[in-house]
Amino acid sequence: xxxxxxxxxxxxxxxxxxxxxxxxxxxxxxxxxxxxxxxxxxxxxxxxxxxxxxxxxxxxxxxxxxxxxxxxxxxxxxxxxxxxxxxxxxxxxxxxxxxxxxxxxxxxxxxxxxxxxxxxxxxxxxxxxxxxxxxxxxxxxxxxxxxxxxxxxxxxxxxxxxxxx
Numbered sequence: 001x002x003x004x005x006x007x008x009x010x011x012x013x014x015x016x017x018x019x020x021x022x023x024x025x026x027x028x029x030x031x032x033x034x035x036x037x038x039x040x041x042x043x044x045x046x047x048x049x050x051x052x053x054x055x056x057x058x059x060x061x062x063x064x065x066x067x068x069x070x071x072x073x074x075x076x077x078x079x080x081x082x083x084x085x086x087x088x089x090x091x092x093x094x095x096x097x098x099x100x101x102x103x104x105x106x107x108x109x110x111x112x113x114x115x116x117x118x119x120x121x122x123x124x125x126x127x128x129x130x131x132x133x134x135x136x137x138x139x140x141x142x143x144x145x146x147x148x149x150x151x152x153x154x155x156x157x158x159x160x161x162x163x164x165x
Contacts, residue, residue, distance in 0.1 A: 043129070076133075081134040084109060084119060086127050
């Protein structure tokens with residue numbers, strides 16, 4: 001039964017109807033992990049992004065790192081690992097989804113500069129790729145949060161910022 005749910009979820013998410021995927025299963029990612037072999041790959045155009053976004057916050061909250069194997073996808077859950085295969089040269093990379101996008105019609109994924117280099121696509125910019133789920137969402141790394149702490153005067157400096165525990 002899980003296998004059928006996994007295929008249905010992947011098709012629904014790939015088709016752009018995330019709500020439908022969430023109604024089919026409470027955790028579509030678990031279904032993907034149990035039925036990877038029968039999941040249908042998705043084919044489309046990929047692009048890469050790098051220096052102009054370096055250090056900017058992603059949708060997941062962590063800063064974009066152009067040297068990490070990460071990517072942006074419109075609907076798949078953040079933290080999901082996806083195998084991206086360049087159909088022109090057969091090279092592939094496994095990326096972790098940390099952001100939303102691409103926001104250019106016809107493209108299905110934006111990969112980081114390093115993933116683009118691994119795929120051999122940084123010279124061309126846009127290539128045809130196949131996406132296959134590797135696993136469901138893993139832990140999304142959150143940036144450390146900081147907040148001002150209250151302390152009686154004299155025990156700490158007033159207004160001192162301390163890391164949240």
